[in-house]
Amino acid sequence: MTRHLPARTCRDCGRNRPNHGRGLCRGCWLRQWRATNGRYDVATGTGMGGPGIPKTAADIAARLEDYAFLRALNVRRLDIAARLGVSYRTLNRYDARLRQQQDTA
Structure with missing residues (x-):
């Protein structure tokens, strides 16, 4: 109705x-x-739709390693996003990369 x-x-x-x-x-x-209201798809370090900081492959690899470590400690994903300065959706991409690395190993 x-x-x-x-x-x-x-x-x-x-x-x-x-x-x-x-x-x-x-x-x-x-x-x-x-x-x-806080949104999960907005980068926590840049604000609403702000431009991201260019990242090198080494930066992304380091963040991915930090993400895997924090996930192993059972830290909430939202807290991980805030701690790493990335968006919640980026964590989904990190999950996909970690799965891909496990499949190829």
Whole structure:
């Protein structure tokens, strides 16, 4: 069942759209929500969508080794991402690399 919301002028964009809270349309509300809530796919060291720091193969290998060590200690993935300064999604890539290394070994 669809919930019908009254159309009001959005306080951010000024469009006449349904109000989804705080006087904001859905797009503006989602933008504000994403900016204030922690997201797993944003690099913890750069902020919302900030440019990453170029990494060499040695840097990535060192991080991958650190990740494997922390996973062996049963540290939470979110804490590992914050500690290493990478995004949560990057940890998925590290998992894939570790699996690939185990398969080839």
